[in-house]
Amino acid sequence: MKRLLVGGLLATMLAPALPATAQMQKSELRASAGKPYRFRHSKLVVPATLDGIPRTSIEQFGTDELDVFARYARDSDLITVYVYRKVGGAVPVWFDRARASIEGRSEMFGTVTPSVMPAAFTPPGQANASGLVGGWTVTKPPYRGTALALLPMGDWLVKTRYSSTTLDGPALVARMPTLLAALDWTRTPAATAPAAAPVTDCATPLAFPVTAQVVRDEKMLSMAALTAGLLSSAAARASAKLATPAPVPRWCRDTGPAPVGGVYRPDAAMDRYLLAFSDSGRGVWVAPDELGPLLSEGSSPQWSIQLLDMGQTTAFPPMTALPRPDQVATALEGPMLSSTTTWGRKTQVNVNSDFMKGS
Incomplete structure (x- = not known):
């Protein structure tokens, strides 16, 4: 079983904000x-x-x-x-x-x-x-x-x-x-970036009327293990090739508690959020699984959990409802579904074989 423990994982993700003994590997370049x-x-x-x-x-x-x-x-x-x-x-x-x-x-x-x-x-x-x-x-x-x-x-x-x-x-x-x-910007890639505005609090905090549970159905877990990595790879490459950039959301800061970092929502969405660690660009994206219901007719809605690092996205077992941020942190203590490289010419998708029992 491939497992990531939240202690070591968050220590890695939070590197710039943690003491040197808890940071991810840092090295000097020549x-x-x-x-x-x-x-x-x-x-x-x-x-x-x-x-x-x-x-x-x-x-x-x-x-x-x-x-x-x-x-x-x-x-x-x-x-x-x-x-x-x-x-x-x-x-x-x-x-x-x-x-x-x-x-x-x-x-x-x-x-x-x-x-x-x-x-x-x-x-x-x-x-x-x-x-x-x-x-x-x-x-x-x-x-x-x-x-x-x-x-x-x-x-x-x-x-x-x-x-x-x-x-x-x-x-x-x-x-x-x-x-x-x-600084010398002359060799940097030309790109038109949207105007920015400071984040403000979301007008309405997230609501969690139902306690989310980890999906246990073996067939759904097998499907999620197979598709999560492929979707991460396809999304990263499609985004890089878009002639017209996707619409840029306006982010707001959720006022509810977070176990670490902060919770941010695109366009004040009530069904998805980013749990952002420190200020290092890393976090966990939580959103409805759009593909599962299409592949399995009659299946219940589920929410995916994806850990975003600089060169890799790691997917964890989906939840039956929108999970609270503390539940997301707990999910990172458990086994991963798959990991996908999002940087480099070759894409590697590693699937946790433990979730393929129902296939």
Whole structure:
């Protein structure tokens, strides 16, 4: 039986927000000191010095350079430029998770006070205000302020954090255009991104009138095990080939409790959501299984649970109703149905043979 345990799994997914001992594998990439560095997949080029602060390292979380970052440091002044693959959600979702991460870092910043509320801006080379920026003033020495900018870049997201010992939140936000202009965007894929707006609370919270149960029917589990991986692969490749981008939903933040991260809903949907971990672009997508009822006439509705990572989607046994976020976390403790690679030229679908008994 192939099994993923929630402790190790969430430690992996939450890497940028957890202590080093609990993080996923982090490794340093070879980069020539004093020279610009081009990220392998996105083609974004970062300089050797940014706003007068020298680059100290280029690193990645995981493998295959799907989640990479450049670190700049001078004494306690820090700038970090992250580039990671967009596998779910959108700029407003991941900016909101980054905001929550900053405002929860009392051990580093003391009291964190928003001083420049999140606002949309137009990134270099783009036509729409597709990025979000915000700033915070902090009280714990040596820092005075921190700022964040997040923007889309084709299939990638770029996040820039700047924490300063001399500049407060508003001053750092004022520096962001200069920082972003110092990056070399000329080799990045051209793409038109939609305008962004900060996430707000959903007007109506999710309702769970029925307690969801794990689907036990062997035939349905066998079918789900076979189709989940194939659908993940087909969806990823179809999205990449669309001549006209799919309609972009407006995301809202559900106000109900979550075991980790936050719950976000596209267009205030009442039947699906993204459980977003940290601000690292990873999470769990929960939605009605559209294919099951078509393949098995008379079958009851069921909800799929898909864990989204930078290069892989992992499906878990479906539920009989919309599961609560804590039930989703519990589901991650159990066996997976299948895992599918969503990055690279070759697609690999691994099916858990334990669910093929009814086939």
